[in-house]
Amino acid sequence: MSAVAVCFVCQWCAQIGAERAGRDRLQLPGGFVMVPVPCAGAVPVDVVLRAFADGAEGVAVLGCHLGGCHHNQGNRGASVRLALLGATLATLGVHPHRLLVSFGSAHEGHQFASVVEGFMTRLGALSQGADLALLRGRLEGAALAPGCDLPPREPEAGAPSPLPADILEEARRLLASGEVGHVLGLAVTDGGVLPEVFSTPQELERAVAASKYPLAKTFWRFMGGMPQGTSAALVCRPCDARAVREQTKMAQYEGQTVRCLTLGCSEEDAHKCGCANPGVDAPSYVALPDPLADLDPAGRIAFWRDSFQRCIKCYGCRNVCPVCICPSCRLEDETFVPPGILPPPPLPWHACRALHVADRCVGCGACQDACPSGLPLLALHGSLSGHLHRESAYIAGMGMTSPIAAAMAAQGPCGGPPPAWGEPGGARGADREVRHG
Numbered sequence: 001m002s003a004v005a006v007c008f009v010c011q012w013c014a015q016i017g018a019e020r021a022g023r024d025r026l027q028l029p030g031g032f033v034m035v036p037v038p039c040a041g042a043v044p045v046d047v048v049l050r051a052f053a054d055g056a057e058g059v060a061v062l063g064c065h066l067g068g069c070h071h072n073q074g075n076r077g078a079s080v081r082l083a084l085l086g087a088t089l090a091t092l093g094v095h096p097h098r099l100l101v102s103f104g105s106a107h108e109g110h111q112f113a114s115v116v117e118g119f120m121t122r123l124g125a126l127s128q129g130a131d132l133a134l135l136r137g138r139l140e141g142a143a144l145a146p147g148c149d150l151p152p153r154e155p156e157a158g159a160p161s162p163l164p165a166d167i168l169e170e171a172r173r174l175l176a177s178g179e180v181g182h183v184l185g186l187a188v189t190d191g192g193v194l195p196e197v198f199s200t201p202q203e204l205e206r207a208v209a210a211s212k213y214p215l216a217k218t219f220w221r222f223m224g225g226m227p228q229g230t231s232a233a234l235v236c237r238p239c240d241a242r243a244v245r246e247q248t249k250m251a252q253y254e255g256q257t258v259r260c261l262t263l264g265c266s267e268e269d270a271h272k273c274g275c276a277n278p279g280v281d282a283p284s285y286v287a288l289p290d291p292l293a294d295l296d297p298a299g300r301i302a303f304w305r306d307s308f309q310r311c312i313k314c315y316g317c318r319n320v321c322p323v324c325i326c327p328s329c330r331l332e333d334e335t336f337v338p339p340g341i342l343p344p345p346p347l348p349w350h351a352c353r354a355l356h357v358a359d360r361c362v363g364c365g366a367c368q369d370a371c372p373s374g375l376p377l378l379a380l381h382g383s384l385s386g387h388l389h390r391e392s393a394y395i396a397g398m399g400m401t402s403p404i405a406a407a408m409a410a411q412g413p414c415g416g417p418p419p420a421w422g423e424p425g426g427a428r429g430a431d432r433e434v435r436h437g
């Protein structure tokens with residue numbers, strides 16, 4: 001029986017190629033369903049994942065030449081997103097032949113016939129492997145034990161210590177001068193180490209540092225309840241400071257001024273986090289070796305199958321993540337991720353979340369620390385961050401650009417230079433000041 005595949009075809013090239021192939025009576029393989037789309041950029045990665053989850057053995061996205069997009073730069077954005085999807089599938093152990101992304105190769109009849117023929121032939125040669133079961137969310141037979149050993153992570157906040165003198169002095173100065181109205185940090189209370197908002201220099205006497213405590217999401221929630229014009233500083237870990245930058249890129253602090261007073265982490269704390277570089281403004285776990293590097297695809301499939309099997313769909317990973325802040329979340333879409341199913345289908349759930357935060361995950365590890373089932377989530381997020389770093393030297397939170405936005409903004413709509421990221425009229429205008437002290 002021939003393989004079943006879904007081909008998303010751009011109406012401006014591959015769809016025309018398909019029509020010409022038919023008109024020229026070229027032989028086409030069976031087993032593929034063609035879905036015309038206005039642009040390759042209109043194919044969300046979620047939909048590709050859903051096609052796999054619903055039974056496709058392979059998915060192809062065929063678009064126009066890069067640089068020849070009828071919707072300006074739609075296919076450039078698609079190329080980055082779909083490359084990330086390919087990296088996700090590779091991390092999970094899915095055979096690379098199951099996803100074909102091709103630009104400009106199928107706009108003539110014979111080209112379309114040859115691309116589809118090659119794709120379907122390669123798919124047909126694959127066995128009905130374990131990767132298909134993983135793609136479709138069939139996890140029967142999964143063991144409840146982890147598939148390989150990863151370094152244990154410290155779940156609780158580290159022991160509190162006094163704030164470094166320079167940070168304390170700067171926080172006091174900011175409050176005393178009125179440069180900021182609030183400083184959010186940590187204090188020791190009856191309940192332990194908890195976040196606290198300090199509004200006077202005197203109150204800062206109670207501030208402490210505890211580098212394992214994530215604060216960027218708390219800060220985002222606090223500022224979300226404050227009016228425009230509010231200025232505040234966050235005393236935090238380097239990864240939290242990078243998360244605040246990512247939140248800023250998502251226009252979360254419009255009309256507000258935020259400042260991060262960044263504490264470097266100790267080597268000991270960095271080791272507990274699995275962080276390779278705990279410096280004040282330094283790249284984090286992208287430098288860590290891939291913990292799954294020694295596993296072949298079959299080992300990866302077993303590892304993820306066993307891990308995903310333990311997920312109880314509590315949404316803890318999403319809720320704690322400082323950059324998972326969309327007002328409506330695809331993971332709650334009942335047609336996409338049916339309610340009441342445990343464990344959730346891994347592709348729509350885990351791969352979708354990883355892809356949605358791929359270019360803004362700062363590797364803080366809050367998701368992995370929060371997971372009650374001990375899922376090794378950083379192995380998935382880290383592999384995508386590593387892919388972006390290798391492909392475009394990108395590290396989330398280290399600047400105000402994003403590879404996806406940069407790909408789409410490579411050329412302005414009229415051929416001129418596009419507005420820069422963060423400038424008025426840019427992809428995500430940001431009129432607030434962000435300084436990292």
Ligand code: SF4
Pocket residue numbers: 317320321322323324357360361362363364365366367368377378381
């Ligand atoms: S490590 Fe997890 S919690 Fe932290 S930014 Fe990445 S996805 Fe979000």
Ligand code: SF4
Pocket residue numbers: 310311312313314315316317318367370371372373374375
């Ligand atoms: S925190 Fe863990 S168990 Fe809860 S939804 Fe996320 S991966 Fe699943």
